[in-house]
Amino acid sequence: MEELRGFVTAIDHVGIAVPDLDAAIAFHREHFGLEVAHEEVNEEQGVREAMLRAPGDDGTGAAVQLLAPLTPESTIAKFIGRSGPGLQQLAYRVSDVDAAADALRAKGLRMLYEQARRGTSDSRVNFVHPKDAGGVLVELVEPARH
Template identity: 40%
Template sequence: MKLLNLDHVAVAVENLDDALAGYAQRYGVAPLYRETVESQGVEEAMIAVGGSFVQLLQPLGPETPVGRFLSKNGEGLHHVAFAVSSIEAALEHLAAEGAKLIDTEPRVGGRGARIAFVHPADLGGTLIELVELSDG
């Protein structure tokens, strides 16, 4: 297991346009990417900050993971994502460790990256995403 980077920290928001306007006004930043990821039930925007991103997530509906998060918690920090060189190697290591995985196999997320989530009950109450970037 080798973490390459803190790829992004994700924030669940009710309205992506409003959140992006807020980030522009407050912090002078704008998204590099914006896309709908149907498989995750979100529209997402990626704001580059140094070598990492702030990812803003608006759910596509209330019965999505991020929609349920918003209903329960309101807007706020949702997960943190670490870039890894090999997501298979990372998942193999975590499975051998007995980690509580949400995804035992990689799936495709935004930016065409291969991703997998580790359950927040595994460590520090934190939903952790592993990302293998295709240009990595």
């Protein structure tokens, strides 16, 4: 994406919608050796989530994000109802989510939120509408500055 040159710093994670977070964590741990790096409930997004990483990853590599719905009305519950469990998003790490979103809007892409929202671990996030990104929900993630 030429318009994000200078903003994208890495692939941050891939998000997988799951009906049962504990079962999904156990599956990825047992079969792929992934470790839980972070787990939280995000009421605003309507999910219970976990970030999994390869053993020894210092937090700079791409993660697998497991997302389980908190309620039947949540976006993830609707996704699972429509498409079944599976790959739900591709997330790019960006240096400035607001500037990246503005650059994409200037190119005619729709963002899901007018303003960035709180994401995992107090990151700031916004999403490119899947209809404008080849059917893929693209998340822009600006990590929290700790």
